[in-house]
Amino acid sequence: MKGGKGIWKERILTMAAILILAGTGMTWLGNITVPGMQTLREPENSARKAVGEALVQDSPESQTFLAMDTVISMEIYGDHKEEAVKKSVDQINSLEALWSVTREGSQVYELNHHQGSPVKVSKETAELISFALEMERETEGALNPALYPIVKAWGFTTREYQIPDKQKLQRLLEHTDFQKLQIEEGTVTLPEQMEIDFGAIAKGYTGDLVVETMKKYGITSGIVNLGGNVALIGNAPDGKPWRTGIRSPYGEGTIGVLEAGDCHIITSGGYERYFTGEDGTVYWHILNPETGCPADSGIISATIVGTEGKRCDALSTAVFVMGLEKAEAYWRTHEGIEMILVTEDNQIYLTEGLDGRFALNEMSQGIPVHVIKK
Numbered sequence: 001m002k003g004g005k006g007i008w009k010e011r012i013l014t015m016a017a018i019l020i021l022a023g024t025g026m027t028w029l030g031n032i033t034v035p036g037m038q039t040l041r042e043p044e045n046s047a048r049k050a051v052g053e054a055l056v057q058d059s060p061e062s063q064t065f066l067a068m069d070t071v072i073s074m075e076i077y078g079d080h081k082e083e084a085v086k087k088s089v090d091q092i093n094s095l096e097a098l099w100s101v102t103r104e105g106s107q108v109y110e111l112n113h114h115q116g117s118p119v120k121v122s123k124e125t126a127e128l129i130s131f132a133l134e135m136e137r138e139t140e141g142a143l144n145p146a147l148y149p150i151v152k153a154w155g156f157t158t159r160e161y162q163i164p165d166k167q168k169l170q171r172l173l174e175h176t177d178f179q180k181l182q183i184e185e186g187t188v189t190l191p192e193q194m195e196i197d198f199g200a201i202a203k204g205y206t207g208d209l210v211v212e213t214m215k216k217y218g219i220t221s222g223i224v225n226l227g228g229n230v231a232l233i234g235n236a237p238d239g240k241p242w243r244t245g246i247r248s249p250y251g252e253g254t255i256g257v258l259e260a261g262d263c264h265i266i267t268s269g270g271y272e273r274y275f276t277g278e279d280g281t282v283y284w285h286i287l288n289p290e291t292g293c294p295a296d297s298g299i300i301s302a303t304i305v306g307t308e309g310k311r312c313d314a315l316s317t318a319v320f321v322m323g324l325e326k327a328e329a330y331w332r333t334h335e336g337i338e339m340i341l342v343t344e345d346n347q348i349y350l351t352e353g354l355d356g357r358f359a360l361n362e363m364s365q366g367i368p369v370h371v372i373k374k
């Protein structure tokens with residue numbers, strides 16, 4: 001555990017900032033007390049190391065801070081946990097400085113302000129863009145990072161919400177063919193009027209890079225929660241799988257608990273950011289790239305579990321857009337991911353790899369659960 005007055009001052013300032021933001025009504029992916037996903041542990045699950053006859057409590061190195069427009073928390077066990085956490089916090093801040101869509105000087109900001117002329121980007125940014133191009137193709141356009149002008153038109157960036165008119169949406173949709181972006185040896189050129197944002201995949205990819213860093217420090221047990229996107233390193237310190245609460249799309253709290261380790265658990269839901277229009281309709285931040293309007297696929301929450309955070313994040317958004325039928329078809333033809341889908345008619349669909357590992361909590365007991373088989 002880190003010590004010294006400076007650290008406490010830093011923590012108090014972070015917590016104060018979190019409370020002030022929460023007080024202004026800004027929406028987190030979930031909220032501060034019940035984040036998008038909460039990794040739950042029972043008291044007997046706490047870390048214990050047998051040393052001779054005695055049991056010694058191995059307290060985690062914990063950190064909570066604001067970055068990437070959300071609350072990030074870590075709980076890390078192991079011999080080099082302090083250095084690993086410090087390095088990971090620095091890494092997250094550096095990645096945010098590269099990928100923030102609103103921060104002047106970030107590489108994404110530079111790209112959005114240099115359409116038509118080439119911009120040299122870092123290795124991480126080039127990898128993120130290449131991966132996004134691959135996932136746009138693989139999801140047949142359900143994931144599309146070139147929707148930024150439309151995300152802005154709805155006010156999801158500034159939280160000054162409005163319903164754009166159909167003509168405006170049609171006009172903006174003309175510049176969203178993400179495959180027209182050119183990338184060659186670390187140099188990226190965006191077509192004129194295209195603007196990109198990696199809100200749908202950057203936190204998942206950050207999770208991958210942080211887990212890589214943690215593993216370099218020999219960390220074999222820990223949780224990194226990036227605003228509800230959970231990266232689990234190994235199992236809990238007692239060797240049992242982590243128990244992660246999956247955020248309920250119906251309100252605060254969780255819908256059930258998933259037992260898993262060494263994986264990423266990433267959920268997309270309409271509840272993360274939305275507004276109610278004057279017409280009484282709820283408009284959320286995940287858009288259908290074909291219409292430019294909030295996705296209306298019948299899925300109200302999509303959780304993806306897998307070993308690659310960037311893939312889970314890309315797919316959580318894409319599956320929310322695709323709907324149940326296409327999501328099932330995708331799952332049947334692609335290895336290495338599992339899904340928990342909640343539909344607007346209040347059914348839960350679970351892919352068979354999670355069967356027996358996901359349990360509804362008491363409040364959700366009446367909801368029918370269907371297992372999707374290969």
Ligand code: AMP
Nearest residue numbers: 142143144145199200268285286287317
């Ligand atoms: P997530 O919470 O991972 O599902 O990401 C949602 C965010 O990605 C939104 O806040 C938008 O900034 C952006 N976005 C919305 N719709 C899409 C889409 N169909 N493809 C890619 N990014 C999107």
Ligand code: MG
Nearest residue numbers: 200313314317
């Ligand atoms: Mg996503």
